[in-house]
Amino acid sequence: MTESPAQAQDNLNSVEDRIAAAAREGGRKAATVTLIAVSKTFDPEAIEPVLATGHRHYGENRVQEALNKWPDLKRRFPDSVLHLIGPLQSNKVAQAVSLFDAIHSVDRDKLARALSRAIGEQGRDPLLFVQVNTGNEPQKAGVAPDAAASFVDRCRNEHGLAIQGLMCLPPFGEAAGPHFALLRQLAAQAEVPLLSMGMSADFETAIAMGATHVRVGSAIFGPR
Numbered sequence: 001m002t003e004s005p006a007q008a009q010d011n012l013n014s015v016e017d018r019i020a021a022a023a024r025e026g027g028r029k030a031a032t033v034t035l036i037a038v039s040k041t042f043d044p045e046a047i048e049p050v051l052a053t054g055h056r057h058y059g060e061n062r063v064q065e066a067l068n069k070w071p072d073l074k075r076r077f078p079d080s081v082l083h084l085i086g087p088l089q090s091n092k093v094a095q096a097v098s099l100f101d102a103i104h105s106v107d108r109d110k111l112a113r114a115l116s117r118a119i120g121e122q123g124r125d126p127l128l129f130v131q132v133n134t135g136n137e138p139q140k141a142g143v144a145p146d147a148a149a150s151f152v153d154r155c156r157n158e159h160g161l162a163i164q165g166l167m168c169l170p171p172f173g174e175a176a177g178p179h180f181a182l183l184r185q186l187a188a189q190a191e192v193p194l195l196s197m198g199m200s201a202d203f204e205t206a207i208a209m210g211a212t213h214v215r216v217g218s219a220i221f222g223p224r
């Protein structure tokens with residue numbers, strides 16, 4: 001269900017206020033937290049009013065859906081910044097690198113190799129995060145926590161990828177705090193500065209634990 005344009009704008013404002021309050025509470029500046037408005041499943045008509053407020057960071061979880069929606073939106077809002085927050089297949093890497101400004105789901109060597117090649121060929125420089133499966137869930141993407149630091153190392157030294165952060169998606173129905181704490185610890189180990197964690201239900205907790213990028217969908221655009 002799509003909210004009215006004014007509702008989405010109000011929602012954005014209130015999420016921004018809550019982010020600022022959570023940052024202040026943690027002794028941080030609000031500007032150290034990037035709000036990614038997750039627009040997956042929503043039509044361009046629902047996204048435009050949010051773009052019109054000046055908000056620039058958006059997240060999509062499917063390459064094909066983003067290819068259908070964003071080339072046109074990016075032409076009209078050229079300074080928008082598009083984040084891929086969902087899984088990436090090797091055969092979609094070239095398209096993903098041409099469209100996305102950040103990729104949060106690097107999680108295997110084959111993908112890292114393909115990304116490295118596409119980035120070199122296209123002369124692009126996307127912000128890169130390694131996804132960590134903090135709950136060790138069999139069906140979920142991401143590297144295992146105990147493999148995270150060595151994978152980041154291989155990305156840098158074997159694949160030539162400048163990984164800047166880690167991302168996680170805690171198990172559904174579990175308290176997110178311990179997963180955010182683990183991700184922060186792994187990022188310190190891997191020596192990466194950025195943390196992509198926290199969604200509509202728990203972004204304040206994530207900010208308290210050091211999130212630099214929160215991915216918020218339904219609290220802005222409404223239920224999916």
Ligand SMILES: *Cc1c(COP(=O)(O)O)cnc(C)c1O
Nearest residue numbers: 038061085199200215216217218
């Ligand atoms: C959908 C999605 C989000 C946003 O979820 P909400 O609960 O709607 O805020 C964040 N991260 C990922 C990876 C997602 O797929």
